[in-house]
Amino acid sequence: MAREQQLTKVFVEVADSLIDDFDLIDFLQRLSERCVELLDVAACGVLLADEHDVLQVLAASDEDTRLLELFALQYDQGPCVECYRSGRPRTNIDLADPNASQAWPQFTPAALQSGFLSTNAIPMRLRGRVIGALGLFQTRDSTLSDADTALAQALADVATIAILQQRTLAHSETERGQLQYALTSRIVLEQVKGILAERWQVTPDEAFAAFRAYARSHHHQLSHLARLIADGEFDTDQIPRSPRHR
Amino acid sequence: MISDGMAEVLRLLQRDEGFDAAADVAVLAAVTLGVTGLTVSLATGGDRAELMWCTDEAAGSFEDLQFTLGEGPGPEAVRGDAMVLVPDLALVRPERWPALSVEAAGLAARAVFCFPMGIGAIRVGVLTLVRRTAGPLTDGQVGDAQVLAHALAGRALGSVVPGPNGAAPADSADALLHAVVHQATGMVSVQLDVSLPQALLRLRAHAYSSGRPLTDVSRDVVARRLRLDLNGNGDGNPLPVSDKD
Structure with missing residues (x-):
């Protein structure tokens, strides 16, 4: 598909989601997948700062625990942390460059070990404040052009808008409240991955795949369904354990 | 970044010198957050809550009232997994919390800010700040209150409170992230x-x-x-x- 067509698809998806009741984590995950396609990168993650100024993964293009842990490693070091602190994008960072392993001694080898050659971090900004970062990884020797970076920034802005848009309560919800709700939703999802993994004797990744397939096909919001499961208010036997992957 | 005042509160919290000291810590927290008083209620299952901290009668009365009535910013924060900030109770439409709006008129609480304490689906309780005068919290105070609520949640779940600047013992509330x-x-x-x-x-x-x-x-x-x-x-x-x- 030509990039223009892909972009059109993304805009339609975004518009559809934001005018309706949508699930933030699911939306951000789809957005991460689109980032991978549009920017021709191998992996993408959306990281949001919590109340301790620690970056937490809200969603990633691939829910593989290994990738999530790589993003999570950036809680105190890595390009996303620097991008979050400076508010400026960091693009085309060569992970094989000795400077990279010197600057981020834990993050860099872990990223290389996962097969990534370079990485990028794009700030998520909200009215002059930085609230998180978009992390992009490449496995091939390719660079992001200025146009790619501008597009990545636009997608990061869409992610920010989505976070603020997720729950339009009738009351005076604050932006910080929205951020808090987003982070809490993600934690509930991780707890539920564990619950389902143990009930079904599968890995958390497999449990999540089955859970998400069920939620999507039954038009449940991921976060809402996760909450019901965590509270013991949903019979998880209703969820088929081996979803069709294709 | 948390304020120096809140860093001190967390340090004292970590020392854990018994009930009397806890009362002093609560008062210091209220001063740091620029409010008249505060309460910390622990969810004990069902709708009942147990008061862990209560700096003064006004804050305590407000907390009692909203949990008796089952409505108000506290219950809403707990149910909604997000803070509820009410800079001026007098400006809240009565239909939002009908019973509370009648009863709260006699209380010395004009601004109320509630921060849920929990980790994902684990709901521990709620931190409620009460002020006699109307007006919002500053952005820094909101951040401080969130960090305090997280520390109190970790404490209620048997963990150690993180030190200032993220410095923390090996087994700390940081691990809960x-x-x-x-x-x-x-x-x-x-x-x-x-x-x-x-x-x-x-x-x-x-x-x-x-x-x-x-x-x-x-x-x-x-x-x-x-x-x-x-x-x-x-x-x-x-x-x-x-x-x-």
Whole structure:
């Protein structure tokens, strides 16, 4: 598909989601997948700062625990942390460059070990404040052009808008409240991955795949369904354990 | 970034010098947050809440009232998993909290700010700040209050409060920020057929007794290299553990 067509698809998806009741984590995950396609990168993650100024993964293009842990490693070091602190994008960072392993001694080898050659971090900004970062990884020797970076920034802005848009309560919800709700939703999802993994004797990744397939096909919001499961208010036997992957 | 005042509150909280000291810490927290008083209510299952902190009668009365009526910013924060900030109670439309709007008129609370305490689906309680005068919290005060609520949640779940600037002991509330710990909590809750907070306590007890970081223990649980038994012990690792519950 030509990039223009892909972009059109993304805009339609975004518009559809934001005018309706949508699930933030699911939306951000789809957005991460689109980032991978549009920017021709191998992996993408959306990281949001919590109340301790620690970056937490809200969603990633691939829910593989290994990738999530790589993003999570950036809680105190890595390009996303620097991008979050400076508010400026960091693009085309060569992970094989000795400077990279010197600057981020834990993050860099872990990223290389996962097969990534370079990485990028794009700030998520909200009215002059930085609230998180978009992390992009490449496995091939390719660079992001200025146009790619501008597009990545636009997608990061869409992610920010989505976070603020997720729950339009009738009351005076604050932006910080929205951020808090987003982070809490993600934690509930991780707890539920564990619950389902143990009930079904599968890995958390497999449990999540089955859970998400069920939620999507039954038009449940991921976060809402996760909450019901965590509270013991949903019979998880209703969820088929081996979803069709294709 | 948390303020110096809140860093001091967290430091005192960590020292944990008994009930009287806790009362002083609560008062200091209220001063730091620029409010008249505050309460910390712990969810004890069902709709009942237990007051852990209460700096003064006005704050206590307000807390009692909203939990008796089952409506107000506190219950709303707990149910909605997000803070509820009310800079001026007089400006709240009566239909939002009908009973509270009638009853609260006689109380010395003009601004109320509620911060849920919890970790994902684990709801621990709520931190409520009360001020006699109207007006919003500053952005810094909101951040401080969030950090305090998290520290209190970790404490209620048997953990150590993180030090200022993220400096923390090996087994700390910081560990409660890792996805693998949340996954392991979910798994243990099913293995032992206990609630999520109890599962987290078992994990913590095991980490403590085996002298390993909570994140490492959690990774082993998720990879199924470790399975906790009903006493919180791992297979082939029969260390005696005295469980609190």
